[in-house]
Amino acid sequence: MRKTWLLGFGFFSISITWALYNAFVPFFLDNYLSSTLLIGFMMTIDNYFALFLQPWVGNRSDKTNTRFGKRLPYLMIGMPLAALFVALVPFHVSLVTLVAFMVLMNLSMSVYRSPTVALMPDITIDSKRSQANGIINFMGGIGALLAFFVGSKLYDADHSLPFLSAAVITIISLGILMFVIKEKRDTVAYIPAEQREKLSFRSELNRSTVFLLGAIFFWFLSYQGVEALFTLYGEKHLGLTEGQSAFSLGFFSLALVLAAIPSGLLGRRFGKKRIIMIGVSGLVVIFAAITFIDALLPLRLLMLAGGIFWAMININSYPFIIGLGKEQSIGRRTGIYYVFSSLAAIASPPLMGGLIDLFGYSILFYVASGSMLIALAFLFGVRDKGLARDTTATGHSTTA
Structure with a gap:
C-alpha cells in the first residue's frame, strides 16, 4: 500500500x-x-x-x-x-x-x-x-x-x-x-497494447454495468444539487448566516475525509455493493430528516452522518464499476464513470434550482432523498457475483 x-x-x-x-x-x-x-x-x-x-x-x-x-x-x-x-x-x-x-x-x-x-x-x-x-x-x-x-x-x-x-x-x-x-514493473498484469483483447464498447455495457451507471447518475444528481445549493438553503430557508451555512456544509466534507479509509476497508471486508447500499439507504433517511430540522446543532449532526454515508458510496463505487469489467478496459470504464457523474453534475444544479423557483427551498432535500431512493432501486439490478466480498489478499474476483 x-x-x-x-x-x-x-x-x-x-x-x-x-x-x-x-x-x-x-x-x-x-x-x-x-x-x-x-x-x-x-x-x-x-x-x-x-x-x-x-x-x-x-x-x-x-x-x-x-x-x-x-x-x-x-x-x-x-x-x-x-x-x-x-x-x-x-x-x-x-x-x-x-x-x-x-x-x-x-x-x-x-x-x-x-x-x-x-x-x-x-x-x-x-x-x-x-x-x-x-x-x-x-x-x-x-x-x-x-x-x-x-x-x-x-x-x-x-x-x-x-x-x-x-x-x-x-x-x-x-x-x-x-x-x-x-508501470511495466508495478502493474498487476501489464499487457502490451498489441496483445490486449479487442473489446467493443457494447461489450462493456453488460446488465450490471448499465444498472450501476443508472445508480451513479442518480446519487450524483442528489449529491451535486445539495453541494451546490446547501448554503443558499441554509440562508434563505433556515435563516442562517452565510458563514453558518458554509461551516455546516463543512461537516459533510470533514466526515467524508475521515470516513474514506474505513469505508474502503468495509467494502473490502463486506462487499462493495452491500456497503454502497447501506450508504445510499442512509442518505435517503438523512436527507429526508433534514427537511424537518430547523436548528443548527441537529442540522450539523445530520450533515456529519451524511458525510459518512456518502463516503461509503463514493469510495466503493469506482472500484465496483471497474470490477464489473475486464482488466484491459480500466481506462475506458473510468471514462464511462466520469460521463455519468459529469452528466449529473451538469443537470443537477439547474434542475434543483428550477424546482426551488417553483416550490421554494423546502423542496431541495425532498428531491435529494428521492433521487437517492431511485439510485437504490437501480442497485437492486446489479449482480455482483464474485464481487460480494473480497476474502482473499491476492487474485481477481470474477466479473459479473
Missing part, C-alpha cells in the same frame, strides 16, 4: 487545484459578468470536458504502449500544462484572457485525470481496490481542506498565491509519481 499512498499525491494535486479553482475563480468572473447564471455556466466547463474528452482519453490510454507505460505519458503531458495555465489564471487582463486560461487549464486536466484515476486499479489487485480508493480519496480530501483553510489565507495576502501554489504542488506531485511508479 506504500505506492497507493504515494499515488495519492496525484489526487492531492487534482483536488487542491479544483478546490482553489471553484473557490476563487467566481470572484474573477464576477468582475466581468453581472449574471450569476453565466458565472455558474462558466464554472461547469470542467464537466463538459469530462463528458466528451475524458472517456476518449481513458480509452486511448488503454491502448497506449510506451517505455513509460500506458498512463504516465498522459500525466507527463497534462500535468505541466495544467500547472502552467492554473498559474496564469490570476494574471488575466480581460474576460477573454480569463476564459482562455480557464479553458486551457480544464483541457489540460482532462488529459491526465482519467489516466491518473486508472493507475490505482492498474497497480492494485481487485481485492484491495476499495481500500486503495479510500486512501487516495483521503489524500484528495486533505488537499481540498488545505485549499479552503490555507488557500483562503494565501488569497487574502495576494490573489495569485493560491494558484501559484497549486502549480508548484502539481509539478512536485508529477515528480513523485514519475519516481515511484514504474
